[in-house]
Amino acid sequence: MLNSTPVRVLSFIVLGLLAGTMLIPLWSITATAFSSKFASLQPGIILWPAPFSLEGFATLFSRLDFIRPLLNTLMLTVTGTAVHVLLAAMAGFVLAQENLPGRRLIGALILLTLTIPSQIMMVPMFVLFRQAGLLNTWFSLWLSGTVSAFSILLMKSYFEQVPAALVDSARLDGAGNYALLRHVYLPLALPGVLTVAAFQVVYRYNMFTEPLLFITDADKLTLQIALKSIILSESATSTNDFIAPNVQMAGILLALLPLLVFYPFMQRYLVRGMLIGAVKG
Numbered sequence: 138m139l140n141s142t143p144v145r146v147l148s149f150i151v152l153g154l155l156a157g158t159m160l161i162p163l164w165s166i167t168a169t170a171f172s173s174k175f176a177s178l179q180p181g182i183i184l185w186p187a188p189f190s191l192e193g194f195a196t197l198f199s200r201l202d203f204i205r206p207l208l209n210t211l212m213l214t215v216t217g218t219a220v221h222v223l224l225a226a227m228a229g230f231v232l233a234q235e236n237l238p239g240r241r242l243i244g245a246l247i248l249l250t251l252t253i254p255s256q257i258m259m260v261p262m263f264v265l266f267r268q269a270g271l272l273n274t275w276f277s278l279w280l281s282g283t284v285s286a287f288s289i290l291l292m293k294s295y296f297e298q299v300p301a302a303l304v305d306s307a308r309l310d311g312a313g314n315y316a317l318l319r320h321v322y323l324p325l326a327l328p329g330v331l332t333v334a335a336f337q338v339v340y341r342y343n344m345f346t347e348p349l350l351f352i353t354d355a356d357k358l359t360l361q362i363a364l365k366s367i368i369l370s371e372s373a374t375s376t377n378d379f380i381a382p383n384v385q386m387a388g389i390l391l392a393l394l395p396l397l398v399f400y401p402f403m404q405r406y407l408v409r410g411m412l413i414g415a416v417k418g
Contacts, residue, residue, distance in 0.1 A: 163393075170194070170386040177383035193383030194391075197367075203388060205356065206363035211395075213359065214341040217279055221337045222330060224284050229292025230318050233299075244293070250286045256346070263350050277351040278359075282340060288333045295329030296322050342396060364388050 161182075168183045173190035177183065197203045231237060232244055262281065263272075271277040299322055307321050323330060348359040367380060367388045 166386045166389055166393075169382055170390045172383050174381040174383055177381050177386070190383070193381070193385075193387035196381075196384045197387045197391070203363065203391070206358045206360045207391070209357060210342060210344075210360035213275065213278055213344070214338055217282070217341045218334055218337040220279065221283060221285070221288065222334050225288035225292050225333050226318065226323060226326075226330065228284065228289040229296050230314075230322055232289065232293045233296035233322075244290070247286045247289055259346060259350060266351060272351055273354045273357065275357065278344070278347055281344070281347040281351070282337075288337070291333055292326065292329055295326035299325050338399065339396065360392055364392055 165182050165184060168186050169177050170193050171186040171189055171191070172183060173186075173188055173192055176187055176190070177193070228247075232240060232247075234240070237243070266272050266277045266280075271280070303325075304317065304321060307317055312320070343361060344359060345361040345365075348362050349365075352358060352362070368385050
């Protein structure tokens, strides 16, 4: 039998190296963001701000209008997640009913959509939104990813675990489908609801391709598009000054902050969703 101690030590070393590949860049981003403009222009990896400065954040907010894209993204994330969870729960509730005609066929067709890459749908959606006059509207971003097969099937899996006796008892008491969904299924499947919401928050917050294609109005730009403009721009802000690395890293750090705060609370649901998806797959 192999000694577990060397294996455990080797595992910690490998995990430490992998963690370093993520933590060191994050630390460097933070150190650069809190450096002065001149210090951030120095070559090499910055691991400590010298001198400490909030100049990058001041430039970001005063001259690059970073607040508007941030608020746009937060608004789209909250509203888009709420609509997505509601529709996924309704669809999952319907599919969980054993007396639904063609239940297996409908489920198979929904599952089949998982094989279609989302990138393939971008051009048809762009053409459709242009014909419908939805370009440069919030509605185009809300419609993108409004429903997904993964969320529907995940909610269906949770709803199928609701005890049939409890459902029959509620029906005998006169509960209709709406009352069943609201007062029986959703409370008992709350972990599933939070799992779908967690995945959708991450997806909505990191949306890049859809805003890039559908939105050109500066007032409706999202956070990721604004970051792209800041990082790739070689010219300055309104006065054509050079956008220093400390400003770029300040933007990245502020964009990461909501997800860094959100992730520890929702980590269990993200992991649970991935495990359920793997088992179902």
